[in-house]
Amino acid sequence: MATTEKRLEVLKTYKIYIGGQFPRTESGRYYLATNSKKEKLANICLSSRKDFRDAVSAARGAFGGWSGRAAFNRGQILYRIAEMLEGRKAQFVDELMKQDADKAQAEKEVNLCIDRLIYYSGWCDKFQQLFSTVNPVASSHFNFSNPEPTGVVAAIAPQENSLLGIVSLIAPIIAGGNTCVVLASNTKPLCAVTFAEVLNSSDLPGGVVNILTGKIAELAPYFADHMDVNATVYCETDAATQNMIKEKSALNVKRVVLYDKVKWNDATAQSPYFIMDLQEIKTTWHPIENIGGAKAGY
């Protein structure tokens, strides 16, 4: 008997990523992601401010452990993320193609993401030496400055890329020892959620990266005024939103980083300066007996 039965495809449920778990939004709201041909791609969580609140407390909880890890170990974990991404390349290429990229573009974007993770993996235990200084002072002190992570970073990813934007944004944030809550691209959210699965299967502790999907206009004010967030990153050019973020961030003197001119496909979109954007410089005065050239100083 000839069977013409067609198998029902099992579609993926795209959920958000908070504290190493994949919950649905607490609000129970969803929006439909489509491509330029108006094809339905998936129902995506429309995250609420409460999801953001939960994500911030997960990020705060993870900060001590992540920032306290050996820099070399952070490098190993970033490398591991790259390895995992390499293994799931086909899935990302497929998702990018659903979201309007052609095959060559999609493959290029995924490769670039993997290379970028490897790049920042290498920087994890090297940027500190490069940006630390020993400062000349006019007293018997050994005076040195070195970078330390800012803390919990709330970042709004670039809208134009599904994967490259979010990877390029997250890698330097966590390479520097910060933890983060990232709002994925609203129009192209698929790869961000799948990337969360990659993060979850690498050795990254839960809570270091939290990924939400939803509307910028709804969530940006909370990204900027939450008292337990130490820095806000915004990658779009909308001047009103930029000003709102700057104003609200003043409440607890958050660091505000605006990446409105970065071309994420370009080689200029990766450098240790992206790590340094979310570092604080700590200067230490250490008393010593003598700093003369002829005598033993320190």
Place this chain on the structure above:
Amino acid sequence: MIANKIIPNFSSPAHVDQVGIEERASRFTKRSIKNESKVNGLKLALNMIDLTTLEGKDTQGKVKQLCYKAQHLHDVYPGLPTVAAVCVYPSMVKTAKTALGNSGIKVASVATAFPSGQAPRDVKIRDTKYAVQNGADEVDMVISRGKFLEGEYNFVFDEIAAIKEACGAARLKVILETGELVTYDKVRKASDIAMYAGADFIKTSTGKISPAATMPVTLVMLEAIRDFYYKTGKKIAMKPAGGISKAKLALHYLVMLNEVLGEDWMNNEWFRFGASSLANDILMQLMKQRTGVYQSANYFSID
């Protein structure tokens, strides 16, 4: 003292509907409490806290700092209530009493070889008297769980009665340590024994054993209080302690209290939370309601 004739026969088993209790307790978590009601509920919960430090490493400095916190929970928020009491070890009662002065905040002291309760009765009585003589307004005793589990209910009853006598004017809270009693039946029986023996409060846990206070176990005890009230006309207070560290959970408890015992119990004479980190979470929620902005623990005093 309750007349002998109405003391029930404790050797007959108590029957608590486990599934029913758990279902009912979970219903209380489904109420929606917003805006003004939420603020009022949070302030009430704050006012019911026994701010607690019960560590081997407690120092006079730590207790003084806790007493200061009890009186100045968050000074940038005007009109906040204080907590109900500060709860310490007997050796710290004098320090706490001095530090609290005439603030109206009570000093509660654990006693009777807290937390294990494994000591002879005369030691427990001396422990209690020491706390009361140093100025404790309330005494938190632990029952002898070992004896209770052996079925020596008379021993437990007599012990509570003896400690009640040693307390004098101080109110007696009887800690059942429900985590060690395991079943709801035993919790119900221990509650009944404590109330008939003269407890002013029944309290779930020491905070040293997990699980500590849970909503179902508190519900069993609240129902015991209700039944005791119907039988004797005497009100008994309730204190869940241990593991209640979030404002939202505290509100769930208040809902449960209101729906089981009613408004007469909705004040700090008849209900307390034994907690240390709960106060800060409530303060953060209150500040969130006031400013509209999610708060950070960095801006609140440590407990």
